[in-house]
Amino acid sequence: MTISVTRTDVPDGQAPDGQAPDCERRDSRVPDGTVQYINIGGIELEAGGFLPDVTLAYETWGTLNADGSNAILVEHALTGSTHVTRGDGDEEGWWEQLAGPGAPADTDRFFVVSINILGGCYGSTGPASTAPDGKPWGSRFPLVTLRDSTDAEARLADRLGISSWFAVVGGSMGGARALEWAVSYPDRVRRCGVISVGASSTAEQIAFAQAQTLAIRQDPNFNGGDYYGGPLPEAGLALARRIAHITYRSAHELDFRFGRNAQDTEAPLQADALGDRGRYQVESYLDHQGNKLVQRFDANSYIALTEALMSHDVCRGRGTLKEALARTTADFFIAAVDSDRLYFPSQSRELANALPGDVDVHVIEAPIGHDGFLTEIGQLSAQLREHLLA
Ligand SMILES: CC(=O)SCCNC(=O)CCNC(=O)[C@H](O)C(C)(C)COP(=O)(O)OP(=O)(O)OC[C@H]1O[C@@H](n2cnc3c(N)ncnc32)[C@H](O)[C@@H]1OP(=O)(O)O
Numbered sequence: 001m002t003i004s005v006t007r008t009d010v011p012d013g014q015a016p017d018g019q020a021p022d023c024e025r026r027d028s029r030v031p032d033g034t035v036q037y038i039n040i041g042g043i044e045l046e047a048g049g050f051l052p053d054v055t056l057a058y059e060t061w062g063t064l065n066a067d068g069s070n071a072i073l074v075e076h077a078l079t080g081s082t083h084v085t086r087g088d089g090d091e092e093g094w095w096e097q098l099a100g101p102g103a104p105a106d107t108d109r110f111f112v113v114s115i116n117i118l119g120g121c122y123g124s125t126g127p128a129s130t131a132p133d134g135k136p137w138g139s140r141f142p143l144v145t146l147r148d149s150t151d152a153e154a155r156l157a158d159r160l161g162i163s164s165w166f167a168v169v170g171g172s173m174g175g176a177r178a179l180e181w182a183v184s185y186p187d188r189v190r191r192c193g194v195i196s197v198g199a200s201s202t203a204e205q206i207a208f209a210q211a212q213t214l215a216i217r218q219d220p221n222f223n224g225g226d227y228y229g230g231p232l233p234e235a236g237l238a239l240a241r242r243i244a245h246i247t248y249r250s251a252h253e254l255d256f257r258f259g260r261n262a263q264d265t266e267a268p269l270q271a272d273a274l275g276d277r278g279r280y281q282v283e284s285y286l287d288h289q290g291n292k293l294v295q296r297f298d299a300n301s302y303i304a305l306t307e308a309l310m311s312h313d314v315c316r317g318r319g320t321l322k323e324a325l326a327r328t329t330a331d332f333f334i335a336a337v338d339s340d341r342l343y344f345p346s347q348s349r350e351l352a353n354a355l356p357g358d359v360d361v362h363v364i365e366a367p368i369g370h371d372g373f374l375t376e377i378g379q380l381s382a383q384l385r386e387h388l389l390a
């Protein structure tokens with residue numbers, strides 16, 4: 001799926017394809033896995049400022065029951081979209097085996113919802129969206145925190161008729177959003193799945209994130225964030241993705257997969273007359289990852305969401321971790337990838353230990369690192385089926 005960076009240019013409160021944006025309940029005629037849009041009004045932001053006429057994009061699968069009690073919210077990670085799984089015959093989603101008939105999030109039983117995060121570029125209001133003056137928000141897009149996102153999502157839930165989620169679940173930034181939901185809205189989350197993320201972003205996670213945002217900001221095409229209609233800061237975004245992707249994979253995997261091998265016939269140790277040299281395989285791999293993201297993601301959104309993730313701290317304004325988590329009433333499922341070097345399993349254990357009750361950390365065994373929460377979906381599905389969605 002290729003996403004244009006101008007895709008979020010949704011006229012305020014209107015769906016780009018003419019669908020009614022403010023339906024009160026899911027229209028049963030809308031096929032599963034179709035992007036829908038809802039205008040939730042303006043939002044006062046945690047860090048100050050006001051975002052008017054916010055649109056949230058979402059997809060649903062299954063049917064909401066009469067009392068609205070069978071809904072599961074699946075929260076996507078940093079560059080994810082609403083497309084968790086395929087709908088009626090369309091393309092694969094990013095957690096394909098998680099939801100569907102007979103899947104852990106069984107759509108014969110549950111109503112599954114996925115919402116594009118505030119600030120994103122998969123249909124929700126973000127930096128590429130049109131501001132009230134008719135121009136893209138660009139550099140004027142305010143800092144949105146994960147709490148702002150969950151507040152916005154709570155309004156969407158109201159509009160869909162969901163007063164309390166059967167479960168909220170996500171990995172990485174999706175897990176941070178799920179946790180924030182359980183802490184901000186304890187009476188609206190009955191079960192909570194927090195995968196591959198801790199209770200707050202650590203100094204190291206913030207440091208990796210800063211390097212990524214600076215890579216974009218220092219691209220000559222960035223223009224302070226007002227690049228729409230001109231050349232895009234693709235080199236900066238691709239560099240940001242390279243930095244991020246290294247943190248998403250383990251040293252062991254990179255070494256095992258690529259070693260010191262040359263890419264195809266390219267010879268890294270030989271320069272030609274122009275001084276160019278060939279690439280190591282791992283360089284080519286990172287070039288590919290960077291260039292691929294550029295085809296589907298907006299650089300300003302990347303900064304907005306990275307900074308939202310930097311803001312992740314369930315303790316902010318709520319005392320100690322134990323005090324903050326004492327507000328929750330949900331049953332928790334916590335999981336971590338054993339080889340994750342970005343969100344260490346120890347951070348998941350710290351979270352589990354601070355939660356009320358006796359909470360285990362489920363281990364996802366994967367040699368590749370953080371991205372294991374996306375690639376080891378079979379393993380994760382079995383754990384979710386048994387421990388969160390039974
Ligand atoms: C389209 C959407 O809607 S995306 C939105 C939802 N997506 C998400 O939420 C998650 C984003 N996705 C990801 O982070 C990743 O795709 C993951 C983690 C799921 C992929 O993990 P893996 O399956 O392990 O893929 P891996 O890291 O091995 O990358 C494979 C790619 O590298 C390429 N590659 C491998 N070796 C090399 C090399 N030496 N040189 C160049 N490219 C290489 C492969 O050809 C493949 O390319 P493709 O993805 O274009 O087919």
Ligand SMILES: N[C@@H](CCO)C(=O)O
Nearest residue numbers: 077078079080172173
């Ligand atoms: N690779 C994933 C994981 C980030 O945590 C993404 O791009 O969203």
